[in-house]
Amino acid sequence: MAELSIDVVAKAAGVHRSTVSRAFSRPEAVKAETREHVLRVAEELGYTMSPLAQALRRKTSTFIPLIVPNVTNPFFAELAETMSQAAGDRGYQLVLCVTNGDTGQTAGYLTAMQSLYAPFGIVAPSTRVDIDTLTQFDLGHRVVVIDRLDDHPTVPTVTVDSRRGIQLAFEHLRSLGHRRIGYVSGISGTHTAQDRMDAYRDLADGDPIVLDSGADTEAGERAAAQFVAMTDRPTAIIAANDMAAFGVISVLTAQGLRVPADVSVVGFDGLRLGARFNPALTTVRQPIADMGSIAIDLAEQKAADGSVGHVVLEPELLVRASTAGPSA
Amino acid sequence: MAELSIDVVAKAAGVHRSTVSRAFSRPEAVKAETREHVLRVAEELGYTMSPLAQALRRKTSTFIPLIVPNVTNPFFAELAETMSQAAGDRGYQLVLCVTNGDTGQTAGYLTAMQSLYAPFGIVAPSTRVDIDTLTQFDLGHRVVVIDRLDDHPTVPTVTVDSRRGIQLAFEHLRSLGHRRIGYVSGISGTHTAQDRMDAYRDLADGDPIVLDSGADTEAGERAAAQFVAMTDRPTAIIAANDMAAFGVISVLTAQGLRVPADVSVVGFDGLRLGARFNPALTTVRQPIADMGSIAIDLAEQKAADGSVGHVVLEPELLVRASTAGPSA
DNA sequence: CTGAAAGCGCTTACAG
């Protein structure tokens, strides 16, 4: 079980250590026959290379940091989960870095992961990413961001088409007969959040009803309170994300309003949780799993040939039970 | 920014490499004056030791795997989040290992983390942990489990008192006037889940109404369907965990039943999400943050003196809006 | 195609 090192295998196979190394790391560089023999011996011994030693020598490791503000927001949780999968499949280990939106923490993680020779990192921001902050760190130059970020020239990005998503929600509501449609932006101050808000404003042509533009967890709750206090209420609400939608519905209902009988609500994210909300949430689904693996692809691509990709994914409308035609 | 190694610092400070090493790793072993000088020089240079190199030499690293079935269940998400905090505070890096309940994956993570010289690991099981499986791996002997596990002689554990939690829920419901109280066990087949179920059965003295004892995500939904089909329905339901409670409420409501007017529902977990459910969920809170840091403490303790701790935490009742007196 | 050597950045007996 123990003391299994490259030299042990080399001896057992009757070759030099460097040949064993090549058999594993650069198989083409060794004669097929030799390679197979070495690999077989290694296998029999139950030997695998030490990622630590490899990282130290190569100055590049397989640790990849996923930097997120938190992981209790199911959006980030789903992201973390699918990325952990995708990372594992590709031979990386996902190191979870939770920042609580604190830039200092982000900096700490960046330097820590740097000294771990992380080949690149993934950041899903909770606020507008300050590229200048990121790029103070070496690793900051090898990061892919899950947010729009305007086709940044050096930072690859993955996002879903926010504008399209809001449009989907809007059209769904219009087709149901809604004319006054409110909006609640919640939780984040990312570029993506901005895009969604802008898209809403454009669609609302001249008559936007923005219920709360706060950027924290409680936005949904506050928006609902505002809504209740209004005299000329909208008949439907689009929430910038599912968590905000949950909050809105929760307090709306507590105030005696019925969803969707009195107000329709559509979310944005497509969290699995939405399916078991009460009522099941109509929402714009983001392909979160795809975002995760694409993020890794982009990072590898940039490392390979320097190309900076910007992928924009298509959202999809999930019609469930929180929307209906306007009452009377 | 680059090429900063222990030798660079040694030269700059005019001492030998081993003195620099000691200044950082065994400060008592070096004269105060020397130490301060070395540390100051290092600081000025912006030097920190390479965790990778240290791990390789010491044969122990600061990577600690958190092995969970998933992270989209908010219970595990909250656990991961608080553990990531706790780990970071203590100089560890949390490596997220999502198993999807697959034993093969667990095994893979165990060996991978082993070769990373992980000093120990934390596992939060989704099913009864098979200790024999764990202990096939070296790392499996240095794991702490978040589940009851009967005061295992070699595996430290943290749990909350399940029996007490169910009792809290039960008493709350009784005090509200409920006499027929149903139960839905959901999601997991852990020892903890078993304890909760047993506790319920004991309290229900002779008249347990178990709605669904399935172990998957949909238990809540199925339980609700069963409930609706019953002729002599309970007036209240205890769910073995919050996710199941969400499911129950969601479909109960979709079927036209009102919570809590027609049925009271209490969950178990105390997820933050419950506060913004509709209605806000009455639930038994587990001190998840405490569980995370205690798990690390137990692991360190065992490493230090071999002692195997078993900590049982007290749950707490969180009364919110999903419970009320029985109707008429 | 394979081997011998140097070295990645540290730690830890062992002397002194």
Place this chain on the structure above:
DNA sequence: CTGAAAGCGCTTACAG
């Protein structure tokens, strides 16, 4: 208390 040496487990020019 400090230094010199060996070595953790690898990789990678460099010869041959």
